[in-house]
Amino acid sequence: MLVLGGTGEARELAAALTSARVVSSLAGRVAHPRLPAGEVRIGGFGGVDGLVAYLRAERVDAVIDATHPFADRITANALAATTATGTPFLVLRRPGWPPEDDWRYVDSVAEAAALVAGRRAFITTGRQELGAFTSGVARTVDPPDPPNPRLDLVLDRGPYTVDGEVALMREHRVEVLVTKDSGGPMTAAKLTAARHLGVPVVVVRRPPPPPAPLVETVAEAVAWLTRGSGAG
Numbered sequence: 001m002l003v004l005g006g007t008g009e010a011r012e013l014a015a016a017l018t019s020a021r022v023v024s025s026l027a028g029r030v031a032h033p034r035l036p037a038g039e040v041r042i043g044g045f046g047g048v049d050g051l052v053a054y055l056r057a058e059r060v061d062a063v064i065d066a067t068h069p070f071a072d073r074i075t076a077n078a079l080a081a082t083t084a085t086g087t088p089f090l091v092l093r094r095p096g097w098p099p100e101d102d103w104r105y106v107d108s109v110a111e112a113a114a115l116v117a118g119r120r121a122f123i124t125t126g127r128q129e130l131g132a133f134t135s136g137v138a139r140t141v142d143p144p145d146p147p148n149p150r151l152d153l154v155l156d157r158g159p160y161t162v163d164g165e166v167a168l169m170r171e172h173r174v175e176v177l178v179t180k181d182s183g184g185p186m187t188a189a190k191l192t193a194a195r196h197l198g199v200p201v202v203v204v205r206r207p208p209p210p211p212a213p214l215v216e217t218v219a220e221a222v223a224w225l226t227r228g229s230g231a232g
């Protein structure tokens, strides 16, 4: 099995699949990633062709794409490569957060940046695409490259607590929260904190899901593999 990772669910899945040979793949974006159990490979495959070559060379029986809902290039590549090789393919995507009344949805990080310009924003969209933001505090795992000198920077990684998020938002006098619709419990405390403080939330919509079999939980992914990777 090849598990395309970089998420908590991918780590849970690798830990759950003890009876098969599983290789977890990480992009290599984070300097010190949390490593899944078992075999791990790190770095891009070299596009669709590289992934096709990998699937053939390693004689991969099934691919589970458990990457982040916003990692849409690797997902598109995995769909194309598994289609080319005839390898069973499953997408594991945790659901997005249930919308709340004072959340404003936008289609891109750039649109979010334009919407919050001039306000002290708490930016939690990751270290890519930070250049367009003009004021506030960004939280990232590794420092953004290039840095954005107009923003304060907090280096940290989840899970976070509501009390911690409230304290951070008060300390930085945050007026608006910017987040991707990542879903899941790992980073949800900021949403509770924003509600508590009456801070509005700008949510970047997910890219559309790929046209492939899709499940929302690790248990469903394990069941799919147990049934024979969708083949039977």
Ligand code: NAP
Pocket: 004, 005, 006, 007, 025, 026, 027, 029, 042, 043, 044, 045, 046, 047, 048, 050, 051, 066, 067, 068, 070, 071, 072, 073, 074, 075, 077, 125, 126, 180
């Ligand atoms: P992306 O834009 O979809 O992918 C860009 C390229 O990075 C891919 O074409 C592929 O390179 C390589 N890549 C991505 N994920 C990979 C993986 N799991 N294993 C091997 N190569 C991978 O990806 P991204 O949005 O930069 O995300 C990179 C990683 O960070 C993913 O593993 C994702 O799960 C994790 N992550 C992303 C976000 C986010 O907001 N985007 C948030 C949290 C975690 P090649 O074409 O050379 O194969």
